[in-house]
Amino acid sequence: MDIFAHGFWGGITFGRKKIFGLAMLFGVLPDVSAFGPFFVIRLIHRTLQFGKPNLAEIPSWVFTSYDISHSLITAAILYGVIRYFNKPLAYTFLAYPLHILCDIFTHSKSFFPTPFLFPVSSYKVDGISWADPTFMMVNYSAIFAAYAIFFIAKALKKKKSAN
Numbered sequence: 001m002d003i004f005a006h007g008f009w010g011g012i013t014f015g016r017k018k019i020f021g022l023a024m025l026f027g028v029l030p031d032v033s034a035f036g037p038f039f040v041i042r043l044i045h046r047t048l049q050f051g052k053p054n055l056a057e058i059p060s061w062v063f064t065s066y067d068i069s070h071s072l073i074t075a076a077i078l079y080g081v082i083r084y085f086n087k088p089l090a091y092t093f094l095a096y097p098l099h100i101l102c103d104i105f106t107h108s109k110s111f112f113p114t115p116f117l118f119p120v121s122s123y124k125v126d127g128i129s130w131a132d133p134t135f136m137m138v139n140y141s142a143i144f145a146a147y148a149i150f151f152i153a154k155a156l157k158k159k160k161s162a163n
Contacts, residue, residue, distance in 0.1 A: 010095030027095035071118040106130040
């Protein structure tokens with residue numbers, strides 16, 4: 001799934017009041033930690049290009065970072081550490097494994113399939129590409145509907161409590 005959709009799903013699913021932005025951040029963190037440094041390097045060197053990159057141009061450390069950041073095992077370890085130190089934050093952190101779960105089925109084997117069992121197994125699902133126009137339309141329609149329901153319910157609750 002694209003990074004913006006991950007943020008939106010993380011926010012609506014695990015964001016509560018003041019920590020909504022943090023849930024969005026946790027929702028995008030697997031991609032930011034994997035691709036962020038590479039993006040910054042390309043930006044600094046003025047070699048940044050938009051669109052699907054050639055896999056041969058991506059350094060091996062990006063793939064290793066992707067394997068680590070997109071593993072449910074990594075997510076479980078991070079969740080355990082966060083839960084130990086800050087139980088309320090642990091709930092919001094669940095946007096991180098939600099990202100991985102969404103990616104399992106929205107990445108094809110041809111371009112960054114999700115290594116959700118890394119380092120235990122190299123098994124990967126050959127899912128639908130998140131860049132498929134039909135999927136994008138359905139996904140963003142679902143995001144819009146989820147936010148619409150949230151804000152309508154919030155407005156109705158506020159109206160009911162005012163009466």
